[in-house]
Amino acid sequence: APMSELFSPLSLRDLEIPNRLAVSPMCQYSCDTDGLPTEWHRVHLGSRAVGGAGIVMTEATAVEPRGRITPHDLGIWSDEHAEALEPITQFIREQGGVPGIQLAHAGHKASKRRPWDGNVPIAPDETDPDGAEGWEVLSPSPDAYPPFDGDRPAMRKADYDDIQTVIDAYREAAERSLAAGFEIAEVHAAHGYLLHEFLSPATNRREDEYGGSFENRTRLVREVVEAVREVWPDDKPVFVRISGTDWLDDRESWDIDQSVRLARDFAQLGVDLVDVSSGGLHPDQRVPGGPNFQVPLAEAVREGSDVAAGAVGGVTEPAQADAVVRNGRADLVLVGRQFLRDPYFGLRAAGELEDDAAPHWPVQYR
Ligand code: FNR
Numbered sequence: 001a002p003m004s005e006l007f008s009p010l011s012l013r014d015l016e017i018p019n020r021l022a023v024s025p026m027c028q029y030s031c032d033t034d035g036l037p038t039e040w041h042r043v044h045l046g047s048r049a050v051g052g053a054g055i056v057m058t059e060a061t062a063v064e065p066r067g068r069i070t071p072h073d074l075g076i077w078s079d080e081h082a083e084a085l086e087p088i089t090q091f092i093r094e095q096g097g098v099p100g101i102q103l104a105h106a107g108h109k110a111s112k113r114r115p116w117d118g119n120v121p122i123a124p125d126e127t128d129p130d131g132a133e134g135w136e137v138l139s140p141s142p143d144a145y146p147p148f149d150g151d152r153p154a155m156r157k158a159d160y161d162d163i164q165t166v167i168d169a170y171r172e173a174a175e176r177s178l179a180a181g182f183e184i185a186e187v188h189a190a191h192g193y194l195l196h197e198f199l200s201p202a203t204n205r206r207e208d209e210y211g212g213s214f215e216n217r218t219r220l221v222r223e224v225v226e227a228v229r230e231v232w233p234d235d236k237p238v239f240v241r242i243s244g245t246d247w248l249d250d251r252e253s254w255d256i257d258q259s260v261r262l263a264r265d266f267a268q269l270g271v272d273l274v275d276v277s278s279g280g281l282h283p284d285q286r287v288p289g290g291p292n293f294q295v296p297l298a299e300a301v302r303e304g305s306d307v308a309a310g311a312v313g314g315v316t317e318p319a320q321a322d323a324v325v326r327n328g329r330a331d332l333v334l335v336g337r338q339f340l341r342d343p344y345f346g347l348r349a350a351g352e353l354e355d356d357a358a359p360h361w362p363v364q365y366r
Pocket of ligand 1 (some may be wrong): 024025027028059060102188191219237241277312313314315334335336337338
């Protein structure tokens with residue numbers, strides 16, 4: 001049977017990823033309020049490992065409690081979290097997949113109700129329908145908070161100590177992720193969350209060394225990446241997810257040229273793959289959408305820098321995913337919603353692409 005490109009291995013440092021199909025990080029909002037994984041996470045992530053994904057990436061996993069989007073997000077701010085995640089990474093590896101963790105801080109988009117509870121901010125003196133309390137959120141520039149989902153009564157402008165706390169939290173989260181058995185650490189710097197808020201001039205109006213010039217706006221993410229790389233072993237890859245553009249062409253914002261320039265800095269810092277998403281920063285964004293809509297952004301990063309690139313967004317068909325890799329547009333394809341609809345998307349893709357080297361149905365299901 002013909003070899004597909006989608007099911008060819010990808011080597012990054014000493015890690016061999018069995019194929020180029022990854023489960024994109026997707027919040028499940030299914031913890032109690034302690035950030036610990038539940039049976040839901042075990043079954044959700046485990047099913048997709050059985051389903052043939054080369055990488056199973058966790059949802060945005062908070063490096064500190066105030067960095068959660070909702071009170072029900074997954075976290076990795078204590079050793080107890082790492083211990084609870086360990087059986088999940090072990091199961092993913094037993095199925096032939098590579099477990100990855102997305103390390104996240106939601107910045108001024110934190111402390112919200114879950115999507116199915118209305119998605120609106122929870123003030124510190126309020127609770128969500130489950131009785132979970134809100135908290136004060138961290139922002140680079142509270143005065144530049146975009147008008148998302150109503151008022152934000154409690155925003156704290158990140159001072160020097162807050163910034164150090166965030167960097168240290170990322171470093172410790174990476175150490176714990178390693179102890180939990182993850183083989184890829186992905187820094188979440190996309191979608192209008194904390195690190196992206198610092199990157200974009202649309203949300204960063206600081207006048208200290210963390211705002212203003214490109215160098216200053218990118219300082220925090222570079223320091224976070226350095227901290228993670230410091231503790232993440234040399235034989236294992238680090239990914240960063242960015243928004244390739246804010247889709248705000250009518251104002252000063254973050255765009256693909258800056259993304260390419262940042263990817264070159266990331267290469268110097270030992271980042272192995274940039275996972276290129278887009279948007280999420282501002283409600284005025286004009287996102288084109290449709291099949292492959294972010295692939296050109298991944299392609300630009302791949303062409304313009306020495307890092308590998310991951311493409312994500314609107315990929316639903318096996319042949320489509322294969323073509324992205326075959327045509328040299330990206331090194332890895334991350335699939336989100338299609339993997340929610342079909343946990344066995346990888347096995348179906350292997351069948352459709354008629355690739356013998358691709359993952360097989362587990363013996364239990366043959
Ligand atoms: C997401 N997405 C997302 N992205 C991310 O970087 N961290 C996250 O935790 C989440 N959470 C999340 C939850 C749910 C339910 C969805 C549907 C999406 C975005 C996701 O990873 C992906 O980039 C987009 O869904 C686009 O890819 P698809 O769905 O078109 O394949």
